[in-house]
Amino acid sequence: MFSIPIICGSTRRDRQSIKVARFVLARLQQRPNIKTELIDLLECNFPIMEERLHRRDDPPPGLKEFAEKIGAADSLIIVTPEYNNGYPGVLKNALDYLLPEYERKPIGIVTVSAGGFGGINCLAQLRLVCLGMGAVPIPENLSVSRVQDTFKDDGSYDHAYDKRADGFLDEVLWFTEAIAARKAKDQTK
Numbered sequence: 640m641f642s643i644p645i646i647c648g649s650t651r652r653d654r655q656s657i658k659v660a661r662f663v664l665a666r667l668q669q670r671p672n673i674k675t676e677l678i679d680l681l682e683c684n685f686p687i688m689e690e691r692l693h694r695r696d697d698p699p700p701g702l703k704e705f706a707e708k709i710g711a712a713d714s715l716i717i718v719t720p721e722y723n724n725g726y727p728g729v730l731k732n733a734l735d736y737l738l739p740e741y742e743r744k745p746i747g748i749v750t751v752s753a754g755g756f757g758g759i760n761c762l763a764q765l766r767l768v769c770l771g772m773g774a775v776p777i778p779e780n781l782s783v784s785r786v787q788d789t790f791k792d793d794g795s796y797d798h799a800y801d802k803r804a805d806g807f808l809d810e811v812l813w814f815t816e817a818i819a820a821r822k823a824k825d826q827t828k
């Protein structure tokens with residue numbers, strides 16, 4: 640059983656990315672031997688990061704639980720909107736609270752944009768951040784363009800994304816299994 644939480648990095652009023660995050664969650668839930676859940680940064684509502692968790696004796700509410708989930712995860716999926724060619728500050732703020740929890744963990748990135756380029760600039764920036772975290776951003780990604788048209792408020796969506804999401808999740812699982820096997824080998828030493 641692998642644990643793969645999905646972080647939703649959009650907290651904006653009328654946010655569209657949450658629909659994509661719920662869609663990816665539903666596709667991942669169809670896979671066997673996977674434990675997953677949506678970690679919604681809107682619900683987390685972490686304050687501005689004054690210091691990393693391991694240096695705080697007064698962690699903000701919910702941060703320890705967040706750290707435990709990330710620490711126990713085999714890999715992560717981050718769903719992020721593109722804002723001004725980057726990712727939202729609220730996502731970086733949450734990610735910056737932790738560090739050892741990310742070590743050598745595969746991270747699959749899903750980008751969401753209102754425009755036609757699917758958040759490609761945001762993808763490049765977030766991959767760099769993941770490397771800085773000591774994680775392993777995987778080569779495959781899922782980009783959602785014109786989200787307001789492709790994922791509608793009534794729950795309907797462009798079913799071309801079924802195949803794209805499944806291909807992306809196949810790769811997330813490949814890296815999850817490969818790295819988990821290597822970590823297990825380390826533990827037998």
Ligand SMILES: Cc1cc2nc3c(=O)[nH]c(=O)nc-3n(C[C@H](O)[C@H](O)[C@H](O)COP(=O)(O)O)c2cc1C
Pocket residue numbers: 649650651653654655656657720721722723724725751752753754755756757758786787
């Ligand atoms: C501050 C801000 C900056 C944005 N910058 C971009 C951008 O650079 N490229 C783009 O395609 N869409 C941009 N958008 C539109 C978002 O991609 C759009 O809102 C989309 O629905 C995903 O974000 P959401 O989860 O907040 O809805 C921006 C939106 C906001 C609020």
